[in-house]
Amino acid sequence: GQQVMQIPQYQHVQEGEDFTTYCNSSTTLSNIQWYKQRPGGHPVFLIQLVKSGEVKKQKRLTFQFGEAKKNSSLHITATQTTDVGTYFCAGEGEYGNKLVFGAGTILRVKS
Amino acid sequence: KAGVTQTPRYLIKTRGQQVTLSCSPISGHRSVSWYQQTPGQGLQFLFEYFSETQRNKGNFPGRFSGRQFSNSRSEMNVSTLELGDSALYLCASSFTGGSQPQHFGDGTRLSIL
Numbered sequence: 471g472q473q474v475m476q477i478p479q480y481q482h483v484q485e486g487e488d489f490t491t492y493c494n495s496s497t498t499l500s501n502i503q504w505y506k507q508r509p510g511g512h513p514v515f516l517i518q519l520v521k522s523g524e525v526k527k528q529k530r531l532t533f534q535f536g537e538a539k540k541n542s543s544l545h546i547t548a549t550q551t552t553d554v555g556t557y558f559c560a561g562e563g564e565y566g567n568k569l570v571f572g573a574g575t576i577l578r579v580k581s
Numbered sequence: 582k583a584g585v586t587q588t589p590r591y592l593i594k595t596r597g598q599q600v601t602l603s604c605s606p607i608s609g610h611r612s613v614s615w616y617q618q619t620p621g622q623g624l625q626f627l628f629e630y631f632s633e634t635q636r637n638k639g640n641f642p643g644r645f646s647g648r649q650f651s652n653s654r655s656e657m658n659v660s661t662l663e664l665g666d667s668a669l670y671l672c673a674s675s676f677t678g679g680s681q682p683q684h685f686g687d688g689t690r691l692s693i694l
Contacts, residue, residue, distance in 0.1 A: 471640075479621070501680050512671060513624070515682040558623065562680050568637040569683065571616070573623035 476572030491575035493559035585686035599660040604672030612678030613655040
């Protein structure tokens, strides 16, 4: 079945440093979504990418969807303490199957 | 507009018991999905209901079951609880499911003693 791998599992950065998490699917995706879960909270939808090679920005966050629609990345520029949490990618297969979540990347920011 | 509501927030049970969790989706949302979250395992998909029908199912044993009512509210039941069932159970809703963004509730934290 469809699998979504996410790396790294954990990253601890100094405030102001950049951060990137990567997501790879075993199958081609129709779209990929990114979520953020703050400590003690629930996942909150950030963005959805649909087109091959798509790049979207939200302030300091940049999201990319690979040309082959099998991988994606989330890059945060100049991290802040408010960025702490777990970032999940979630991919939907080509044939409209269920969303499959990656294991998430835990981000800690040291001030 | 009220968000996704899950009850109860916390539950403590012992092995062998059964439990029922409840989820009220955002008004107008007809798709409800359930996920199990454990440390290091991410969100494991349990099942999705749409218009009172189970539309998708994850790889969990038959002890895990669910249903959806005509008002889109959903319940999840776990029978013969095992220690490994301790987890945060999250419910998420969307208008029609599929590729639509999921709106999550705060979850029910289930602890098995």
